[in-house]
Amino acid sequence: MTSSVSGPSPAPAGILVIHGGAGLDDHARAQAARWATRYMPATCTAPGVAGDRERVMAKVAALRDDPARLNRRASAGLDVLRSHAGPDAPVAAVGYCFGGLAALTMARQAAPIVAAVSIHGGLATVSPATPGSVSARLLVCHGAADPHVPFAQVEGFSDEMEAAGADWQLIMYGGAQHGFTHTHARPGETPGVAYDEVADTRSFAAAADFLATAFTDAAADAQ
Template identity: 40%
Template sequence: MMTLRSEILTYQADGLTMVSHYYVDGGRPDRRPGILVFPEAFGLGEHAKSRAQRLAELGFAALACDLHGDGQLYEDLTEARGLIADLRANPQRTRARARGALDALTSRSEVDPAKLAAIGFCFGGTMALELGRSGAPISAIVGFHSGLATVAPQDAKNIRAKVLVCIGADDPGIPADQRAAFEKEMREGGVDWRLHLYGGVVHSFTNQQADRLGMPDFARYDAGADARSWAEMRALFDEVFG
């Protein structure tokens, strides 16, 4: 019988106090794969938390990760974009925040440190990719409507994980030239990668609250792309974790 447990994990990363949420089936004695869940640019909200809970219900140990420190969540898109602009320009800071989360996750007795993955949404997907570029010992990376650009494409050679990115083909925030640059980066880095495109789909297609932004040409929930991308993530986890 499943005994789903959640608790707050606090740790230091990039000079910040991170307040993340951990989900696990506490009724099992065995170790299981650990999954980092990085949120959209706004910070750690219900979307990432609910995905981490779903992963725990599937038998994983999942950490929904703080992005901005102190569990701060921002509602204004312009403000959130400003906060992540420095992180985009300084990937070492992004990687430090991601690595702090990874260390917190692997400190848990329920987690098998040989079976780790990172997923993320929007900038959270960028964060998962930057963690991979740092050479972190993770087996899978999944980005949902993930920003693909980096100022350090040469670091793709450090990626040990199998990479899956799921993108709306009509996402104005991730245009075709950014996808092409990402493909070039992955090829030159010798990465095991795959890219799934969903026709007629834009940004934030996994988030049922995306329509609240009032920007349907930019961000819009899509139930079909949401379900398909989640299934593709599960298939990748089956592949890498057995």
């Protein structure tokens, strides 16, 4: 899923929006449209449909355990994005749930992005970043009450990024559970998953500001 953007950024830029573990569902489409609207005029493409949960989750697990393959898949999306935004435009990745893990994996694998944003995404990896390997700026928006990404993962991610010397930041939202941007999440339907309007609103604003700065600085560095 890709969204080419212009507007608040000083030059054309692009955002690769990566869906969660449920596949290309209504939430993923809504988030892509949300980012496209933020940076109007824009184009947003979202081909395909979400598959059945069992099949999708099996694919998610396989990709999670093979970071190099996950990065190759995500980088194919970057190729599509650059066909819209232009080959020299700064691009970033924003991911939700599994997509957040994918965005961070791209940064760990040195994909050509200026920034990566993980929103209620997985933070653990089987292939940690090495010193100096992460050039993209990182923003993690995390629910403090997320049982699917426990605090041990947060601590591990912090230690990993400090050891790698990455430019990273973490925002935790008190009381927010996993999937806090899913407006149609039904209370109790999936344990540990719930919509949180405050965390949703604040994380989008924080990510938008973070990306605006990253794009501005990237454009300045290119001059």
